Structures are given as structure tokens and as C-alpha cells.
Amino acid sequence: MPQFNFANWLDLPYAEKSIGLENYDAIKLISFDGWAVNVTIFNSWIVMAIIVIVSWLATRRLSYGKQVSKLQTALEALVLWLQNEANETSGSRNNQYLGMALGLFSFILVANLLTFIPWFKPPTASLSTTMALALVVFLASPYFSIQNAGVKGYLRKFIEPIPLMLPMNVFSECFSIFAMGLRLFGNMLSGVMFGAILSAFIPFIAPLTMQTLGLLTGTIQAYIFALLAVVYTSAVKEEIKPEI
Amino acid sequence: MDAYAIIGAASVIGACVCMGIGSIGSSLGEGYAAAAALQAMAQQPDEASRIRSTMFVSLAMIETTALYALLIAFLILYANPFWNYAVSQ
Numbered sequence: 052m053p054q055f056n057f058a059n060w061l062d063l064p065y066a067e068k069s070i071g072l073e074n075y076d077a078i079k080l081i082s083f084d085g086w087a088v089n090v091t092i093f094n095s096w097i098v099m100a101i102i103v104i105v106s107w108l109a110t111r112r113l114s115y116g117k118q119v120s121k122l123q124t125a126l127e128a129l130v131l132w133l134q135n136e137a138n139e140t141s142g143s144r145n146n147q148y149l150g151m152a153l154g155l156f157s158f159i160l161v162a163n164l165l166t167f168i169p170w171f172k173p174p175t176a177s178l179s180t181t182m183a184l185a186l187v188v189f190l191a192s193p194y195f196s197i198q199n200a201g202v203k204g205y206l207r208k209f210i211e212p213i214p215l216m217l218p219m220n221v222f223s224e225c226f227s228i229f230a231m232g233l234r235l236f237g238n239m240l241s242g243v244m245f246g247a248i249l250s251a252f253i254p255f256i257a258p259l260t261m262q263t264l265g266l267l268t269g270t271i272q273a274y275i276f277a278l279l280a281v282v283y284t285s286a287v288k289e290e291i292k293p294e295i
Numbered sequence: 296m297d298a299y300a301i302i303g304a305a306s307v308i309g310a311c312v313c314m315g316i317g318s319i320g321s322s323l324g325e326g327y328a329a330a331a332a333l334q335a336m337a338q339q340p341d342e343a344s345r346i347r348s349t350m351f352v353s354l355a356m357i358e359t360t361a362l363y364a365l366l367i368a369f370l371i372l373y374a375n376p377f378w379n380y381a382v383s384q
Contacts, residue, residue, distance in 0.1 A: 136348060230359055237362035240369070275355040278348070 054082045060090060061170050075177045095174040098162045133277070140278060141285035147198075148281045151191055155184060156277035163239065163269025166262070173269075176239040178232070185232030188280045192224070196287035208287050231279055238272050298381055306375050310368040317364025324357045 059078050081088040109122045130153065137152045138144065162175045174180045196205040209220045242265035250258040332350035336343045 139345070140348075233366065234355065234359050234362055237366050241362075241365055244369075271351060272355075275352060278352055279355070282352070 056080060056082075060093070075172050075174075076179055078172075090172055091174045091177040091180055094165075094172060095158075095162070095180060098158060098165065098174065101161055101165075102157050136278065137281050140281050142288065143285065147195065148285060151187075151284070152277040152281050155187070155280055156273050159184070159235065159273035159276055160270060163273060164266060166242070166265060166269065173239055173243070175235055175269075175272075176243050178236050181232040181236040181239075182229075184235070184276070185228050188231065188283060189225075189228045191280070192228075192284045192286075195284045199285075200287050205287055227283060231276065231283075235272055235276055238268055242268055302375075302377050302381055306371050306378065310371040313364050313371070314368045317367075318361045321357050321359075321361035325354055328353055328357060 075091045078090040079087040109126045137148045165171045166173050245261045246258045
């Protein structure tokens with residue numbers, strides 16, 4: 052029989068324990084015999100549901116002219132802005148990277164902005180979520196590279212200056228992706244920790260300022276994660292032969 | 296002074312030194328990068344949006360080193376393997 056203890060979701064972060072590193076993966080909401088759904092997974096389901104519902108509401112009655120709804124205008128502005136950024140950064144003209152960039156951006160943005168709800172423990176402040184997102188980019192890199200330049204062009208990247216650099220290139224490929232997951236995790240974790248430490252000392256007004264700053268940081272981090280994903284996946288391009 | 300005191304004191308001092316020294320380089324680098332980007336924006340206001348997006352990406356890359364120091368400080372303070380080993384003994 053599954054056991055539900057959703058009271059755990061309502062625990063304020065750092066409310067009862069002293070200042071310490073709280074592991075969101077250890078807070079279990081639904082537990083079956085052998086496995087459990089922890090608060091990270093549950094909160095990412097909430098984020099996904101919000102994205103799907105908002106997108107469905109916006110695209111339900113698509114129109115043009117004067118009766119365009121406000122939601123459609125807002126989402127169109129967002130998509131067009133990110134399309135512009137992704138195309139400028141990658142140099143592609145056929146919106147190849149738009150899907151990946153928009154998916155990563157909207158997930159991280161909604162997850163980070165929902166921290167204004169006091170009980171919400173952001174899934175991006177858990178290392179497992181950010182590493183999963185980084186793994187997506189790690190797998191997307193050969194996919195887009197092979198699509199653009201073929202298998203040979205992709206493998207040539209690893210022996211680029213001289214074949215002696217092969218281990219260095221493999222290491223740098225793995226570590227830059229690893230650093231991307233770690234960066235998001237560190238930023239979100241430090242935001243949550245600042246709020247917790249400040250509310251232990253000055254419980255009233257001061258944590259509010261840090262959490263407002265956290266909303267700004269979260270937005271910038273979402274943008275940076277999407278843009279860096281585009282930068283890393285578009286590193287290998289088709290060689291353009293000069294026409295002479 | 297028993298082993299617990301030595302491990303605890305060394306962990307706290309190590310975390311403070313790690314954070315302090317680790318953030319010097321990245322904060323200086325972020326300052327230089329932001330100053331150069333502002334200068335470029337002042338010289339060419341038409342290109343301000345492109346410069347700004349590139350600046351954000353590079354600031355995030357520079358910030359990474361300070362974040363590694365922060366993560367190691369957290370690791371030392373809250374999930375210290377040596378402390379856990381000493382407690383389990």
C-alpha cells in the first residue's frame with residue numbers, strides 16, 4: 052500500500068532544524084514498498100503541469116489581428132526573443148536549437164520563480180535535477196553536431212589542433228557540461244541558504260530583500276543555462292568552403 | 296585537545312579560507328568584464344543588446360570558480376567526510 056505524507060510538503064525550508072544543508076531528495080511524499088516519490092520529483096511535476104497548462108491556455112484559441120489574447124502576446128514575445136537569441140548565438144537560420152533552448156529556459160524559469168511561495172522547495176536546488184538537465188545537453192551535443200556536420204565532422208572536433216589533445220578534449224567536453232549543472236545548483240542553493248541564514252538572524256524584513264534578489268538571479272540563471280546549452284551544442288558547424 | 300576539536304576547528308578555518316581566497320579572483324574578473332562591457336556599450340549603444348547577452352554569459356562562466364569554492368565550503372561545513380568518519384569510530 053502506498054503511504055502518503057503530504058504534510059512534508061508544507062514544511063518550511065529550514066524551519067525546524069538549525070541552519071544546515073537540507074537534502075530535498077530525502078523528503079519523501081509518497082512511499083511504496085521499494086521506492087518513493089520525493090519532494091524534488093513532485094515539485095518538478097508541479098512545474099511541468101504549470102508549463103503545460105499555460106501553454107495549452109495560450110494556444111487553445113490562436114488568432115491574429117485585433118482579438119489576440121494577452122497570454123498569446125506574452126508567450127509570442129517570449130518565444131520570438133529566445134528564437135532571436137538562439138539563432139544569433141548558434142548562427143543557424145532554421146530554428147534548430149529553439150526547442151531545446153525553450154524547454155530548458157521555461158522549466159528552469161518557472162522552477163526558480165516559484166520560490167516566492169514559501170513552502171515551495173525549488174527542484175533546481177537539488178543536484179539530481181540540475182545534473183539531469185545537464186545530461187540532456189550532454190546528449191544533445193552529439194545529436195546536433197552529427198546532424199550539422201556528420202559523424203566524421205563530430206569526431207574531428209576531438210582531435211582538433213593535434214591528435215595528442217584527444218584526452219584533453221574529451222575531459223573538457225565532459226567537464227564543461229558538469230560545470231553547467233553545478234553552476235545552476237550552486238546558485239539556487241546559495242540563494243536558499245542566504246534566505247535561511249538571514250531569517251535565523253533578522254527574521255522580518257531582511258530575508259525579503261535577499262529573496263527578491265534570488266528571483267533576479269533565478270531569471271538570469273535560466274537565461275544563461277539555455278544560452279550555454281546552445282553554445283555547447285552548436286560548437287561543431289558545417290564547414291563552409293569558400294567559393295573561389 | 297581531542298580529535299573532534301581539531302577536526303572541527305580545521306573544518307571551519309578551511310571553509311573560511313576557501314571562500315575568502317576563492318572569491319578574490321572571480322570577483323576581480325567579474326569587475327573587469329563588467330567594466331569592459333559598460334565601456335563597449337557606451338561607445339556603441341546600438342550593439343548594447345548583443346554586448347549585454349554576451350556579458351551575462353561570460354559573467355556566469357567567471358562566477359563558476361567562486362561557486363566551486365562555495366560548494367566546497369558547504370561540503371566542509373555540512374557534509375564533512377572526516378567528521379562523519381571520526382563520529383563513526
